[in-house]
Amino acid sequence: MGNYIARRLLIAVPVFFGITLLSFLLMNMAPGNPVDMLINPNIPQEMLELKREQLGLNDPLYMQYVRWLGGLLRGELGYSFSSFAPVSQLIGERIGPTLLLAVSSLLIGILIAIPIGVISAVYQNSRLDYVMTGLSFLGTSVPPFFLGLGLIYLMGIELKWLPTGGITTLGGTGGIGDIISHMILPVAVMGVTIAGKKVRYIRASMVDVLHQDYLRTARAKGLSEFRVTAKHALRNALIPIIAVIGAEIPLLLGGSIIIEQVFQWPGIGQLTMEAILSRDYPTLMGLNIAAACIVLTTNLITDIMYAAVDPRISYR
Structure with a gap:
């Protein structure tokens, strides 16, 4: 296992630098630059050229x-062109709320998807199966921003049960209960979207496993149907799902941009939009680097989890 991890880390190095180069080129190919955002009739052209020179945009x-x-390579991500704060500080302040939102949504989505997918597979082609499959398609089809706006209107404006945005109440103490109440709506939106996609994978995997010979042998030994399904079938059915869950992490980071805008969640997604609108290259590059590190780490953890749950896999 140690040799495998070392090889994967060595492979990740050129991939990482390739990502930095591609991201840098795409950023600079986009129209506009930070100085263009300053243009107005009251600023002389000489001042704009001086600003470009100071920022190194003429190089x-x-x-x-x-x-x-x-x-x-020295551990410095530079300074923001818009706020002039260190990029590492900006990301450090925002990444916590985003990870809290993403991890909570992923856990909720998986906890919803697993029982629905298992029940749908056990009662394959029944009315219950059709209802659950239809609900999973509905969860996948409804745009997250539309569902978010609908929940804000219903739960926040009409019923006034939950806050409509932010991570804490303005002027409040900001305790755990306050944070949880602000998390409910965005986590519900992202969790429903994740569950809708994962139900079909879990159902298909369970249907395939339920017809295996070793399960018929387990039933012949007198084991209850619940034990056969929960202990033997589910563990083997979840093995291919691990890769799907690992691939969900980058999608969560991308999807959080929309959700954080809808719910005014102070995370990486909101920072990304601010950096895009202000053409803040250093901040955007820092965000890309952070996302690349998360994706590469997630892929490595996914492969290790494969070996942990499936004894047939051995890394040498």
């Missing part, structure tokens, strides 16, 4: 990339 792209990469 060739390869020089800008080498300068930025050198800072990255």
